[in-house]
Amino acid sequence: MESPFRDTFRIQGFRFGEGEKSLALVGAMRGNEIQQQYICSQVVNRLATLEKEGRLVPGILVVPSVNPFSMNIEKRFWAMDNTDINRMFPGYDRGETTQRIAAALFEAIQGYTYGIQLASFYIPGDFVPHVRITQTGYEDTATAALFGLPFVCLYKPLPFDTTLLNYNWQIWNTKAFSLYSGGNDTVEGKDVADCVHTIFRFMHRTGLIDYTDYSSPDYNSRLLDEEELVSVRTPVSGILYKMKHACDVVKKGEVMASVIDPYYGHVLMEIQAPTNGVVFFAHNKSLVLQNTVVYKIA
Amino acid sequence: MIKTVVSTALPVDERLLIKKNVINHGNQNKRICIVTGTHDDELEGQYVCFRLNQIIQQNLEKLNGTVEIYPALNPLGIDSITRGIPGFDLDMNRIFPGNPDGTMAEQAAYTLIRDLQGADMVIDIHSSNIFLREIPQVRINVNTADTLVPYAKLLDVDFIWVHEAATVLEATLAHSLNSLDTPTLVVEMGVGMRINHGYGNWLVNGILNLMHTLGIWAEAPEANSISTPVVSAGNRVSFLNADASGVFLTEIKNNMIVEKGEKIGEIVSPLTGEVFQTVEAPTRGLLFTLRAYPIVYQGSLLARIHQF
Numbered sequence: 001m002e003s004p005f006r007d008t009f010r011i012q013g014f015r016f017g018e019g020e021k022s023l024a025l026v027g028a029m030r031g032n033e034i035q036q037q038y039i040c041s042q043v044v045n046r047l048a049t050l051e052k053e054g055r056l057v058p059g060i061l062v063v064p065s066v067n068p069f070s071m072n073i074e075k076r077f078w079a080m081d082n083t084d085i086n087r088m089f090p091g092y093d094r095g096e097t098t099q100r101i102a103a104a105l106f107e108a109i110q111g112y113t114y115g116i117q118l119a120s121f122y123i124p125g126d127f128v129p130h131v132r133i134t135q136t137g138y139e140d141t142a143t144a145a146l147f148g149l150p151f152v153c154l155y156k157p158l159p160f161d162t163t164l165l166n167y168n169w170q171i172w173n174t175k176a177f178s179l180y181s182g183g184n185d186t187v188e189g190k191d192v193a194d195c196v197h198t199i200f201r202f203m204h205r206t207g208l209i210d211y212t213d214y215s216s217p218d219y220n221s222r223l224l225d226e227e228e229l230v231s232v233r234t235p236v237s238g239i240l241y242k243m244k245h246a247c248d249v250v251k252k253g254e255v256m257a258s259v260i261d262p263y264y265g266h267v268l269m270e271i272q273a274p275t276n277g278v279v280f281f282a283h284n285k286s287l288v289l290q291n292t293v294v295y296k297i298a
Numbered sequence: 299m300i301k302t303v304v305s306t307a308l309p310v311d312e313r314l315l316i317k318k319n320v321i322n323h324g325n326q327n328k329r330i331c332i333v334t335g336t337h338d339d340e341l342e343g344q345y346v347c348f349r350l351n352q353i354i355q356q357n358l359e360k361l362n363g364t365v366e367i368y369p370a371l372n373p374l375g376i377d378s379i380t381r382g383i384p385g386f387d388l389d390m391n392r393i394f395p396g397n398p399d400g401t402m403a404e405q406a407a408y409t410l411i412r413d414l415q416g417a418d419m420v421i422d423i424h425s426s427n428i429f430l431r432e433i434p435q436v437r438i439n440v441n442t443a444d445t446l447v448p449y450a451k452l453l454d455v456d457f458i459w460v461h462e463a464a465t466v467l468e469a470t471l472a473h474s475l476n477s478l479d480t481p482t483l484v485v486e487m488g489v490g491m492r493i494n495h496g497y498g499n500w501l502v503n504g505i506l507n508l509m510h511t512l513g514i515w516a517e518a519p520e521a522n523s524i525s526t527p528v529v530s531a532g533n534r535v536s537f538l539n540a541d542a543s544g545v546f547l548t549e550i551k552n553n554m555i556v557e558k559g560e561k562i563g564e565i566v567s568p569l570t571g572e573v574f575q576t577v578e579a580p581t582r583g584l585l586f587t588l589r590a591y592p593i594v595y596q597g598s599l600l601a602r603i604h605q606f
Contacts, residue, residue: 001596004543005569080595081429082381094539097597122387123401159468160392231399237307262310289314289402290307 001100009069011101013108014044016051017058022208024061024109024174025199026117026165029086030077031070036118038187040064042196047209055210060203061112066105086119087160089168106168114143114206115169116199119178126246126282128298129191129198131221132178134161138170141223144177146205147198148218151280151298155226182246183284190216224298230275232295234259236268240288244295248279256295259288273297303368303413304406314374316406318413321354324362328514331414332505333368334423336391336471337382338375339490343423345498350505363514366417371410371471379491381427392466394474411474418512419449420482421505422472428490430599431590433553434497437484439463440531442476447529450483452511454504454524456553457586457604460531489590500525528584530604536581538601540565540594542574552588555606562601565594581605 001009027033027040041064050056065071070079077084083098091103109115119132130151131144144152157167169176181195197216203209234240236259244256250273257271271294281296288294304316318331332350334343347369354365370376374384383390386403393400396407414420426432435457436450443460450458467473475482485501488494507524509515540546548563556562556579565575577600579585587602594600 002543003595004545004593076387080593080598081427084387094537095597096539096599097595100597159465160388162465237309239309287309289309291405292402293399 014062016047016060020059021112022059023114024112027064029066031075032184037065087163089165115174115176117178120184126284127180128247128280134167136170140175145221147202150219152221152223229296231293234288237290246282252276304409318366318368321365323358326363328363329417331366331417331420335370339381340425342425342488345493349502360516392469394471415478423485425488429591431489431588432486433586434487452508454500458527458529534605536603540598543595544574546592546594556585558582
């Protein structure tokens with residue numbers, strides 16, 4: 001698509017082998033999903049080697065970025081009108097710009113057996129790496145467990161969620177999985193490398209590649225409903241000083257964080273774990289409003 | 299009386315405060331609520347709130363019931379020239395009926411619904427966005443048309459658009475309230491970040507007319523001062539989206555009848571002097587939406603026409 005003043009807007013896809021549509025992987029859809037883009041680039045890099053070695057079945061498509069225009073100018077959403085491409089599916093090829101982008105992408109990634117989206121959440125925070133699936137009646141939790149991530153999380157869609165890629169992929173008969181690698185901005189660290197390995201583990205277990213990577217932990221995934229997560233709130237606002245982070249194990253009564261008075265520096269409140277468990281979600285900003293969910297415990 | 303509907307502590311020495319003005323007179327329990335400022339680049343409702351406040355308080359003896367005026371459902375946005383809620387990804391008008399256990403925005407939405415529920419009428423005033431200019435109109439979901447169109451006709455607008463139901467719109471304030479049997483009308487008029495006094499005065503006149511019909515306001519506006527709107531139902535709206543990216547230039551005015559093939563504008567290149575697209579009306583009808591912001595991408599909405 002031509003832009004009024006910038007370079008041509010391009011979405012690049014990397015297809016490994018022609019023919020069957022076995023797996024589509026979609027990376028950054030928002031301009032701040034740098035981790036998601038990095039992970040895809042690593043997958044492209046390794047798949048290129050595997051293709052040369054004849055170790056993959058045809059029909060794998062990787063789209064590392066759906067939105068380079070926003071990433072290049074450090075905007076999260078479509079820069080012109082601040083709309084979110086991931087809220088535009090299945091798209092409409094005669095509609096608004098981001099509806100057209102969604103339609104073009106959806107046409108390219110439709111009909112695949114498996115669909116993986118590297119996603120981010122609407123609430124800022126860090127997660128335990130997990131697979132998230134919208135409950136549509138078509139969800140396949142057994143296949144989701146093949147990623148070997150600690151959790152497979154199911155959630156009931158709200159009306160607004162019916163425009164997400166994950167939801168629409170499922171309605172159009174693709175087994176769809178949203179992969180949460182933990183963050184957005186960072187590309188270093190073990191979680192990010194593990195996420196790359198996880199995708200290859202999934203492809204190996206579904207028979208798409210002849211390649212195994214043993215360098216990341218392989219979990220027996222725990223299936224949970226999002227509603228089972230225990231929310232931990234701050235009744236007061238202020239500066240949040242965290243002692244516990246995503247993936248940490250906590251015991252009931254253990255202090256997870258303190259809320260500090262932003263003027264006097266004293267502890268306004270200690271946030272204690274209401275239950276034993278694993279920190280599934282952790283608020284990742286240093287400021288908190290009153291009644292903010294700062295942790296979710298699985 | 300000013301009442302605080304939502305009060306939440308922000309991190310540093312400030313509270314998020316959503317306020318309403320409750321004006322009460324007479325011995326009747328009927329209540330009408332005027333809400334605006336969900337999208338905070340939409341300012342037309344500010345003038346309407348101001349004028350209604352003035353007129354009602356200066357003529358209190360004509361009021362028999364309660365008028366509640368909520369000028370800013372999203373005060374952090376309106377004070378920072380932000381359409382959405384600062385620091386929150388979702389559109390505030392896509393999170394209703396809210397969630398008492400959710401984020402600050404979802405909690406606020408939940409409290410607002412509880413506060414508005416049970417009103418005899420809610421008027422939710424929007425003004426498009428910075429991209430589009432709208433004639434004064436009421437938008438109604440087809441599922442509530444039988445109940446709401448008669449009320450909408452009282453509002454002194456030029457146009458009523460009965461649109462198809464969409465799942466995504468179930469999360470709007472209006473849909474949530476209508477689902478709770480609280481009749482709610484959505485008004486769209488003007489353009490983002492600007493105030494059109496003429497449109498505002500028409501709507502104020504219309505709201506007083508509606509209040510009179512509900513028995514809340516003693517005085518009826520002059521009969522010939524209320525417009526008879528065009529009612530559009532059954533998918534008779536044509537959308538004109540840009541086929542090219544560039545600068546959209548138009549000489550045309552909104553709120554006019556256009557003939558099939560009539561030129562609406564053109565999309566041009568300031569770099570080369572080319573005309574990329576001549577935009578023409580695909581049908582004869584009422585032009586009720588027109589692009590206000592000139593820079594367009596392929597797909598940008600340029601105009602909407604109700605087909606005669």
